[in-house]
Amino acid sequence: MRLKKLNIVNFKNIAEAEVVFCAGFNCFIGNNGVGKTNILDAIYQLSMCKSYFNLPDSQNIRHGEPFFVLQGKYEQKGEELDIYCGVKRGQKKIFKKNQKVYTKLSEHIGLLPLVMISPEDVTLIEGGSEERRRLIDHIICQCDRTYLHALIRYNRALSQRNALLKASAGRELDREALEIWDEQLIECGQEVQQKRLDFLEDFKEVFREYYELISAGKEKVSLHYCSSVKEGDLKKALKEAFERDRLLTYTTVGIHRDDISLEIEGYPVKKIGSQGQKKTFLIALKLAQYVWLYRMNRLKPMLLLDDIFDKLDAERVEQIIRIVGGDIFGQIFITDTNREHIDEMLRTQGKEYTLFRVEGGTLF
Numbered sequence: 569m570r571l572k573k574l575n576i577v578n579f580k581n582i583a584e585a586e587v588v589f590c591a592g593f594n595c596f597i598g599n600n601g602v603g604k605t606n607i608l609d610a611i612y613q614l615s616m617c618k619s620y621f622n623l624p625d626s627q628n629i630r631h632g633e634p635f636f637v638l639q640g641k642y643e644q645k646g647e648e649l650d651i652y653c654g655v656k657r658g659q660k661k662i663f664k665k666n667q668k669v670y671t672k673l674s675e676h677i678g679l680l681p682l683v684m685i686s687p688e689d690v691t692l693i694e695g696g697s698e699e700r701r702r703l704i705d706h707i708i709c710q711c712d713r714t715y716l717h718a719l720i721r722y723n724r725a726l727s728q729r730n731a732l733l734k735a736s737a738g739r740e741l742d743r744e745a746l747e748i749w750d751e752q753l754i755e756c757g758q759e760v761q762q763k764r765l766d767f768l769e770d771f772k773e774v775f776r777e778y779y780e781l782i783s784a785g786k787e788k789v790s791l792h793y794c795s796s797v798k799e800g801d802l803k804k805a806l807k808e809a810f811e812r813d814r815l816l817t818y819t820t821v822g823i824h825r826d827d828i829s830l831e832i833e834g835y836p837v838k839k840i841g842s843q844g845q846k847k848t849f850l851i852a853l854k855l856a857q858y859v860w861l862y863r864m865n866r867l868k869p870m871l872l873l874d875d876i877f878d879k880l881d882a883e884r885v886e887q888i889i890r891i892v893g894g895d896i897f898g899q900i901f902i903t904d905t906n907r908e909h910i911d912e913m914l915r916t917q918g919k920e921y922t923l924f925r926v927e928g929g930t931l932f
């Protein structure tokens with residue numbers, strides 16, 4: 569799969585652009601704040617129907633303009649695909665595939681697989697457990713529909729249980745209703761947890777392989793599933809936590825509190841990792857995610873690397889370029905501030921590459 573051409577009108581600081589991409593590395597070079605990330609975000613929108621930065625659509629319209637339009641021409645399995653995304657202030661976003669409007673945006677997600685790595689993703693390492701759960705839930709959901717359904721049912725039961733606990737604060741509790749929600753939590757929770765554990769068994773090996781490749785085997789890393797549910801017995805855990813849950817009026821145990829512990833040399837990377845090690849962790853996690861998407865779709869996702877070289881030493885940067893220059897990776901989009909640096913690195917690897925200079929929202 570490949571994005572051949574991108575047209576942008578009024579997207580963030582880009583008034584107008586038409587860019588033709590090569591099948592290998594496409595690099596956007598320029599100073600801070602010129603619009604390099606905005607181009608990646610435009611590509612992200614066309615795949616995922618929303619901004620990578622979770623901004624409301626209206627904030628992505630160029631200041632003072634009434635609309636933005638993004639159009640991408642893709643080649644996938646020998647076919648051409650035209651994707652259109654248009655947003656007018658105060659109106660619903662319009663998304664089209666080959667001139668046909670989607671009634672549901674969810675029908676589009678997954679068609680153009682993509683993995684983006686951005687400095688914002690450091691929350692995966694430094695943020696709360698929900699960030700890491702979101703990543704693995706997102707990957708498993710894409711490969712396993714039954715997982716998605718179990719997760720939805722679990723979350724529904726959880727919010728009903730919490731509402732019940734809240735409503736009965738200082739009053740008598742409807743124990744029958746609580747039992748109904750507990751049963752659903754136990755059934756779906758155990759399914760979700762088992763699938764997360766099975767997934768992580770394979771995923772952590774791929775992750776470790778990439779980490780070791782990038783760091784040239786200098787550091788030993790691991791991922792572990794940490795559960796708030798002792799011995800995986802949610803029924804027992806809910807019973808034991810009952811008085812506490814009643815007092816706090818929310819559910820304090822369950823798979824919604826589980827976490828993935830990210831460790832370097834046996835210690836939490838969040839606490840002891842250097843900035844470069846955290847970045848390496850993040851990149852290895854995302855490259856492992858890429859491998860999962862690739863295995864599932866048999867399509868090489870697009871890889872978007874936003875400013876990923878900052879804080880990494882030259883060896884690691886070169887190693888990353890070598891890895892993503894390999895056969896398993898397809899089309900790549902990179903932003904960087906230093907032209908010579910990237911030009912030199914790309915010249916020594918096999919894939920074709922194109923450099924674009926970005927200045928004040930204009931591409932040259």
Ligand SMILES: Nc1ncnc2c1ncn2[C@@H]1O[C@H](COP(=O)(O)OP(=O)(O)OP(=O)(O)O)[C@@H](O)[C@H]1O
Pocket residue numbers: 579580581582598599600601602603604605606607627628629630631875903905
């Ligand atoms: N809706 C908007 N309308 C006009 N300009 C916008 C809008 N949203 C963001 N911008 C501008 O886009 C610029 C940021 O662009 P971007 O994040 O792509 O920079 P960058 O080239 O990636 O920089 P860095 O190297 O610092 O990451 C800022 O100057 C910001 O003011």
